[in-house]
Amino acid sequence: MPEIDPAMDGNPPAAPKRSAAPPSASASTPRVIAMLNQKGGVGKTTSTVNLGAALAEAGQRVCLIDLDPQAHLTFHLGIDPESVQRSMYDLLTDPECYASDAIINARPNLDVILSETDLAAAESELALVENRQTILRDKFATLAQSYDVVLLDCPPSLGLLTLNALSLAGEVFVPMQAHFLALQGVGKLLETVGLVCQSINPNLRVTGIVLCMHEQQTTLAKEIVNDLDAFFADAATQDVPWSTCKVLRPAIRRNVKLAEAPSFGKTIFDYEPWCPGAIDYRMLARELLVAWGRPIAPLDSAKRQATPDSAAAPVAATIESKPATAAARAPQVVVVAAPVESANAEIAAMASH
Numbered sequence: 204m205p206e207i208d209p210a211m212d213g214n215p216p217a218a219p220k221r222s223a224a225p226p227s228a229s230a231s232t233p234r235v236i237a238m239l240n241q242k243g244g245v246g247k248t249t250s251t252v253n254l255g256a257a258l259a260e261a262g263q264r265v266c267l268i269d270l271d272p273q274a275h276l277t278f279h280l281g282i283d284p285e286s287v288q289r290s291m292y293d294l295l296t297d298p299e300c301y302a303s304d305a306i307i308n309a310r311p312n313l314d315v316i317l318s319e320t321d322l323a324a325a326e327s328e329l330a331l332v333e334n335r336q337t338i339l340r341d342k343f344a345t346l347a348q349s350y351d352v353v354l355l356d357c358p359p360s361l362g363l364l365t366l367n368a369l370s371l372a373g374e375v376f377v378p379m380q381a382h383f384l385a386l387q388g389v390g391k392l393l394e395t396v397g398l399v400c401q402s403i404n405p406n407l408r409v410t411g412i413v414l415c416m417h418e419q420q421t422t423l424a425k426e427i428v429n430d431l432d433a434f435f436a437d438a439a440t441q442d443v444p445w446s447t448c449k450v451l452r453p454a455i456r457r458n459v460k461l462a463e464a465p466s467f468g469k470t471i472f473d474y475e476p477w478c479p480g481a482i483d484y485r486m487l488a489r490e491l492l493v494a495w496g497r498p499i500a501p502l503d504s505a506k507r508q509a510t511p512d513s514a515a516a517p518v519a520a521t522i523e524s525k526p527a528t529a530a531a532r533a534p535q536v537v538v539v540a541a542p543v544e545s546a547n548a549e550i551a552a553m554a555s556h
């Protein structure tokens with residue numbers, strides 16, 4: 204993975220635009236989701252950016268919140284943290300900074316609250332502040348109602364910044380890789396969410412596992428996924444905050460394009476909109492929208508025309524998969540089981556162009 208440098212394409216990072224206007228009120232309750240795993244390098248930031256971009260592409264009003272002082276999400280979107288006037292650090296530490304001051308518009312339908320390295324100091328600076336675990340909720344909860352989806356990119360630790368994410372969130376997605384040690388990590392994480400529920404956010408639920416960098420051919424990965432499915436099927440009958448959790452489909456396959464895109468300050472849809480990684484995140488977004496009972500906007504004509512040669516390469520292969528009849532000219536394309544089939548038929552048809 205090359206070092207993150209948003210200017211690597213030769214262009215300076217785009218100057219951030221303030222969100223032009225507060226987004227229009229949405230009819231549905233926003234899904235406020237913390238992307239959480241105390242382990243680093245598991246795909247939290249990649250999933251926050253690209254799932255968020257896929258949801259925005261499907262017509263959802265999305266806000267991404269970068270809570271990691273490493274600011275990888277900020278770089279991934281091609282924004283220089285130095286150019287940002289108000290960031291998460293200001294929001295947490297300055298009583299005069301409001302959420303609307305810190306929101307900028309990064310892409311159509313996609314707003315963001317950015318991070319910077321100063322954020323690392325927030326924890327110690329806030330040590331004596333009484334409501335320090337809920338500042339983000341106190342400041343952002345009202346504005347959150349203006350979005351359809353809010354995704355919070357958490358740092359790889361369970362400190363104050365993560366607690367702020369968990370106090371605002373209604374649910375948790377756990378991005379993870381399917382290997383043995385990851386299972387232990389998930390157990391620990393579930394315990395933590397249980398504790399947070401008892402203290403600052405009784406409504407918090409773990410609702411999804413996002414399988415990242417998935418190697419579906421390996422026996423180990425298959426076994427781990429089976430174990431996870433069985434674990435959550437068992438939990439469904441228990442009174443625990445993860446009783447509705449599911450291993451989300453499709454899994455996100457390992458795809459080098461996903462690792463390259465942040466170096467150019469691009470989402471996967473800016474960079475390679477029809478590579479396997481883009482298709483996996485697009486299908487995951489659509490599967491979620493179907494599960495949430497949300498409408499899915501058709502892809503715009505520019506996106507259709509951007510269908511590249513790479514679409515002819517083998518693309519989706521999901522855990523629960525079957526051939527898509529709509530993709531007769533691209534037999535490699537498969538879609539997940541109904542009712543998502545119809546939602547993803549458009550993707551399959553486009554990949555066959």
Ligand SMILES: Nc1ncnc2c1ncn2[C@@H]1O[C@H](COP(=O)(O)OP(=O)(O)O)[C@@H](O)[C@H]1O
Binds near residue numbers: 250455456
């Ligand atoms: N599906 C994938 N295929 C290939 N590389 C990936 C994939 N998902 C993430 N990566 C890469 O793995 C590394 C860690 O991912 P990242 O999202 O930054 O993890 P985290 O935020 O959990 O630390 C990054 O270099 C990222 O580009």
Ligand SMILES: [Mg+2]
Binds near residue numbers: 271275
């Ligand atoms: Mg990260």
